[in-house]
Amino acid sequence: MPIEYSRPERYNDARYHDLRPADPRRTDLRRPERSFTIRQLCVEFSVTPRALRFYEDKGLLFPARDGMNRVYSTRDRARLQLILRGKRVGFSLSEIREILDLYDEKDGGAVQAARSLKKFRERIEALKQQREDIEGAIQNLEEGCVRLERQLTESRPDLLPRAEAYDSVLRARLDGPADPTLVLSK
Amino acid sequence: MPIEYSRPERYNDARYHDLRPADPRRTDLRRPERSFTIRQLCVEFSVTPRALRFYEDKGLLFPARDGMNRVYSTRDRARLQLILRGKRVGFSLSEIREILDLYDEKDGGAVQAARSLKKFRERIEALKQQREDIEGAIQNLEEGCVRLERQLTESRPDLLPRAEAYDSVLRARLDGPADPTLVLSK
DNA sequence: GCTTGCCCTGACGTTTACGTAAGGGGTATA
């Protein structure tokens, strides 16, 4: 599984950085000419600058430069989203890179396209298998919950945690960064 | 994602080892008294002995011993299945260990049970989130497939790979080791 | 009795995906 590190807490705190855009016209996420600093993306997606630079090193991102500074386009941002989702579903960075490369190789000729198609289908099969695994794991855990609930109901019903705590989780997700339109496959 | 290593090919080959059981009465997987050698489990689940010993080191398995040699029960086998599935859905070994521990702690008292229940629910939420991620990734890739297919149909229809190749994949899965009854939650 | 095959226990090596300084520079604010 994805190795989890302890990431400095400050990167989670939006107040830590001034995110006011310099130019109001460039605020709209849907405007393709919108650009982002490295830290803006870091705060939005809860990753560190080191991670973004690392992805660049590995050939998954290639932001433009303003002098020395990196400038990320909406396209870069969309790629980053795909990278992070790829990680969450268990792809390694090199696998994600392959996929992104396949997306880009529109010019690779018909043979390349055929190979890409095959790989895509393989990935899909793997993901469907994984979806089944997750389905099974959820079932297992839910059975465990039922058992524990029965046990608690009989012994200490006062300790029964109600599921309401997860409302906040859901709310947080809804309030989170809106899913911007992906511009990759265009 | 789960880091993938190059595992010696021979562990995939069932013919590599003589798996004939010494005692026919002990052949039936459903018989709880059935036991397994380390290699039998390795061949069945395509893992190495090193991995099983590693899981034991980390407190996820504790097979009995016959002298020096490890002897795995059907319960150990069921745990191994859960371990491997946990890995496939992205849990780290220590997370899997936590879950397995929670399953075992029937005697931990009501407070422990309440904590377990909470953790189980958290896991379930995480898994549902992940299921959504996978759903999204599948959709993305399928859109990519459609694009590639259109492109190929126009340029080189002869190169279009048909999906029949995946029949074999499915067949292989059906012919695979039967899912034995899990004896953990009993 | 020697080889073959399986088992064991250390213990060091490896890959992935970053973390964490160290050292240096630009800009704005007090």
Next chain:
DNA sequence: TATACCCCTTACGTAAACGTCAGGGCAAGC
């Protein structure tokens, strides 16, 4: 002009999950 906050590169450090010897033991078959 000092401080704060941002950026950069280079480089060494690290946790997870095993791989890979090295060294030794027990049982079967030739």
